[in-house]
Amino acid sequence: MAAPRGDGLKYERVLNALRSRIADGTYPPGMMLPSQSQLVAEFDVSRPTVIEALRLLRQEGLIESQTGRGSFVRGKVPALNLERAYPGQRLLDLAESESSAELLQAGIIVAPVRVTTLLELPAGSKAFLRQYVLSDEDGPIELVSAWFPIDLVTGTKLTSPEPMDEGIRRHLYGRKRLRLDYAMERTLARSATAEEAHALKMPAGAPVLNLVVTGHDADGKALQLVDAVLPGDRHELRDAYPLT
Amino acid sequence: MAAPRGDGLKYERVLNALRSRIADGTYPPGMMLPSQSQLVAEFDVSRPTVIEALRLLRQEGLIESQTGRGSFVRGKVPALNLERAYPGQRLLDLAESESSAELLQAGIIVAPVRVTTLLELPAGSKAFLRQYVLSDEDGPIELVSAWFPIDLVTGTKLTSPEPMDEGIRRHLYGRKRLRLDYAMERTLARSATAEEAHALKMPAGAPVLNLVVTGHDADGKALQLVDAVLPGDRHELRDAYPLT
DNA sequence: TCGCCCAACCTGTCATGTCAAGTTGGATTG
DNA sequence: CAATCCAACTTGACATGACAGGTTGGGCGA
Numbered sequence: 001m002a003a004p005r006g007d008g009l010k011y012e013r014v015l016n017a018l019r020s021r022i023a024d025g026t027y028p029p030g031m032m033l034p035s036q037s038q039l040v041a042e043f044d045v046s047r048p049t050v051i052e053a054l055r056l057l058r059q060e061g062l063i064e065s066q067t068g069r070g071s072f073v074r075g076k077v078p079a080l081n082l083e084r085a086y087p088g089q090r091l092l093d094l095a096e097s098e099s100s101a102e103l104l105q106a107g108i109i110v111a112p113v114r115v116t117t118l119l120e121l122p123a124g125s126k127a128f129l130r131q132y133v134l135s136d137e138d139g140p141i142e143l144v145s146a147w148f149p150i151d152l153v154t155g156t157k158l159t160s161p162e163p164m165d166e167g168i169r170r171h172l173y174g175r176k177r178l179r180l181d182y183a184m185e186r187t188l189a190r191s192a193t194a195e196e197a198h199a200l201k202m203p204a205g206a207p208v209l210n211l212v213v214t215g216h217d218a219d220g221k222a223l224q225l226v227d228a229v230l231p232g233d234r235h236e237l238r239d240a241y242p243l244t
Numbered sequence: 245m246a247a248p249r250g251d252g253l254k255y256e257r258v259l260n261a262l263r264s265r266i267a268d269g270t271y272p273p274g275m276m277l278p279s280q281s282q283l284v285a286e287f288d289v290s291r292p293t294v295i296e297a298l299r300l301l302r303q304e305g306l307i308e309s310q311t312g313r314g315s316f317v318r319g320k321v322p323a324l325n326l327e328r329a330y331p332g333q334r335l336l337d338l339a340e341s342e343s344s345a346e347l348l349q350a351g352i353i354v355a356p357v358r359v360t361t362l363l364e365l366p367a368g369s370k371a372f373l374r375q376y377v378l379s380d381e382d383g384p385i386e387l388v389s390a391w392f393p394i395d396l397v398t399g400t401k402l403t404s405p406e407p408m409d410e411g412i413r414r415h416l417y418g419r420k421r422l423r424l425d426y427a428m429e430r431t432l433a434r435s436a437t438a439e440e441a442h443a444l445k446m447p448a449g450a451p452v453l454n455l456v457v458t459g460h461d462a463d464g465k466a467l468q469l470v471d472a473v474l475p476g477d478r479h480e481l482r483d484a485y486p487l488t
Numbered sequence: 489t490c491g492c493c494c495a496a497c498c499t500g501t502c503a504t505g506t507c508a509a510g511t512t513g514g515a516t517t518g
Numbered sequence: 519c520a521a522t523c524c525a526a527c528t529t530g531a532c533a534t535g536a537c538a539g540g541t542t543g544g545g546c547g548a
Contacts, residue, residue, distance in 0.1 A: 009531070035498060046533045048292075051500085067499045068540025089487055169487075181273075181319040185483040189433035189453040189476035207451035207476070209433040215487070218274035218319035232433035232451070239429040241330060253501070279528060290503045295530085311529045312510025 010045045014053035017043070022062050022073055033063060033071040087237060088183040088213035091144065091226040093167040101132040101144075104199065106161050108150055115147045118214050119222050128153045133199055140200045143229040152176065152223060168224065169215070178223060180215040187211055189232065196229050207232035254289050258297035261287070266306055266317055277307060277315040305486065318486065331481060332427040332457035335388065335470040337411040345376040345388070348443065350405050352394060359391045362458050363466050372397045377443055384444045387473040396422070396467060412468065413459065422467060424459040431455055433476065440473050451476035 021027045034042065039050045054071055057063045065071040094101070111119070111127035121127060127147050134142040146168060153159055156171060164171060172178045188210050197204040209230040214222040265271045278286065283294045298315055301307045309315040338345070355363075355371035365371060371391050378386040390412065397403055400415060408415060416422045432454050441448040453474040458466040 011531080037498085048534095049532060052531090054499095065499065066540080067538095068497085069542085070498060086485065088483070089485075179274075180487050182484060182486045185481075187431065187453070187481040187483070188479065189451045189474075191451050191476075207433045207435050209431070209453075216319060218317065220273070220319055230433075232435075235432065237429075237431040239332070239431070241333075241427060255501080281528085292504095293502060296501090298529090309529065310510080311508095312527080313512080314528060 010043075011049045011052040011056075014039065014043050014045060014050055015056050018053060018057060019060075019062065022057075027073045029073050031073050033073065035070060086183075087211060087228075088185040088215075088226075091211065091213050091228055093169050094144070100135045101163060102135065103130070103132045103161060103163060106130045106159065111147060114212070115225055115227075118212070118225050119147065119149055121149060126150060128158065130158060138234075140202075141231065141234055143196055143199050145227040147225040147227070148223070152178070172223070179217060180223060181218040182216050184214050184216065185211060186213075187237070192229065192231075200229065200231055202231050209235050209237065254287075255293045255296040255300075258283065258287050258289060258294055259300050262297065262301060263304075263306065266301075271317045273317050273319045275317050277317065279314060308486075330427075331455055331472075332429040332459075332470070335455065335457050335472055337413050338388070344379045345407060346379065347374070347376045347405060347407060350374045350403065355391060358456070359469055359471075362456070362469050363391065363393055365393060370394060372402065374402060382478075385475065385478055387440055387443050389471040391469040391471070392467070416467070422461065424461060424467060426460050428458050428460065429455065430457075431481070436473065436475075444473065444475055446475050453479050453481065 018027075018033070027033060033039075033054075036047055036050050036054070039045075039053075040047050043050070054063065054065060057071075058065060061074060063071050063073055106129070108126050108128050110124065111121065111129070113123060115121075115127060116123055116125055119127065128150050130146045130148075132144055133140045134144065148158065152172070156176065157164060158168065158171065169180050172180075189207055190210055191205045192200065192202060192208045194204050196208065197206065200208075209232055211226075211228040211230065213226045213228075215224040215226075216222050262271070262277065271277060277283075277298075280291055280294050280298070283297075284291050287294070298307065298309060301315075302309060306318060307315050308318055350373070352370050352372050355365065355369065355373070357367060359365075359371060360367055360369055363371065372394050374390045374392075376388055377384045378388065392402065396416070401408060402412065402415070413424050416424070433451055434454055435449045436444065436446060436452045438448050440452065441450065444452075453476055455470075455472040455474065457470045457472075459468040459470075460466050
C-alpha cells in the first residue's frame, strides 16, 4: 500500500501527534502517556492502530511500556539531526540525466587490476566502463567510472552513449531482473593521476578522495563497481551516528 | 503478559522456525520465503501472528519484504563484511595505553580556527590539546590530536603527560559525569603539512585522509574534537550497508 | 495500622475478517 | 518483438472482538 507522506496512515497520525507532544513538552520525561483505550477514543481509531503507533515510539526510544502499568516518556530525546551517510548508495543510484553528468566514454575496455579483482573477473580481462564527469557552477567536481561485467550490460541501455534517464540500479532491475542487496565502500586519499587531473581540471598530483563502491546481490556477488574521484579541496564526506 | 522464553508465544514459534531455516541454508539468500498465507497454513496460526514474526525478522535484517512481491532472505547476515563503520567512535574511545600511542604533547595552546569553530569557542581562544602518534611495525600510521574546552579537562587525568589507561569518553564520564551521546564525522583528503609529514615520517605534501570527529552530548553541545591524520597510502576506510 | 483481597485499570497476544495497493507473468494485440 | 491488460498472487493497513497476565489502589478485617 503506497502511503502518502506523514499522516496518510492512521497509525502515522497517532504517531506524529504523540511525537509532537513529547517534543514540545506537553508530555515531559517520566510522564505516563494516556492509556491505549484513551488514545483509541481520542483519535477514533482501533486499538491495534494505537498499538502500532506506540510500538514505533518505543522503537525510536521516545517511550517505554510495561504490561499492566502503562507507557512513559523516556528521559532523553535522541538528537533528531543524526543521519548516517550512504555515499556509495548515492553513486549506485545516480541517474545521469538528473545530474550534471557529462558522459566521457562508454564501452568495453581492459579493466584495471583493482576492478577485475573486486568484480571477481580474470586478471587482464575486459569490462564495460561508463565514465562521466559531474560539475557545478565552479567546474568539474567528480569523476565517476562505473564498471560492469560485460554480460551484465548486454541488452541494456548502458551500452548507449546517451545519458541514462534512470538510475543504473533501477535500469538493471528493469532489464535484467538483477537486484543489488548491499554496498561495500572503500575510501582512500591519494594523488590524482594525470588523466584524472585533466578531466577534473586540477593540478596533477593534487590530493583526491577516492571512493570505490561495489554493489552486491544477495549471494555476495559483486555486480557493479563505481569508482569516484573527488578533488580533495572541494569535498568533505559527512556522517553522524549515536554512540554506543 | 509474561511469556516463557523461546517458543512460548505463537509468533515466537514462527519466528524461531524461520530463523533456523535461514541460518541452516534451507532458505538461502535471495530466496523468497513462503507467503504469509502459506505460513498461516503451515503453522496453524493467524495472519497477524505471522506478520509479527516477519516484522521481527525484518528488524533483525534477515529478510526484506515488499508489498505485492513477497519476503526475501537478505544477503550474508550477519557477516563481517556487512558492518557499518564507526571510525569516529573508535577515535573517541581510544585508550592510549592499550594502543601503540606515543604522546607528543599535552597542554593548553591557542587552537586552530577549525577547532574553535567546531567546539563553539571564541575565535583565537586556547583549548586543551592532547596529541600522539600511533604506529605499527612499519612506522607511524596515524597522527591524532584530541581537543577539549579547557574547563572540561580540569580535574581529570587528561592534563597529565602519562598515557591514559582508559578511553577518554569513559574517563570524562567517571570524573565529570559528562556523557557523549553522538558523534559527527567529517572526512577529507588533503596534503600533509610539514609538521604532520615530519611526525608521520612521510614526504611533505603527500596525500592524507583527515578525519575530524566531534563528540556531542544529548543537548548537541560539542564536548570534544578529535582530528586524525592518516597517510593516504597506508589507510583505506571500509564501510558496508544494505541498500534501500 | 497493617496485610490481604479484589475490582478496575493497564498492556500483550491472538483470532477473524475486510479492504487497499503493489508485483508478476501470461495472454493478447498491434 | 514490444506494449498493454488483467488475473492471481503478494504484503500492508485497519477493524472488531476476546483472552491472558501485570499493576495499582481502595476497602475490609484482624
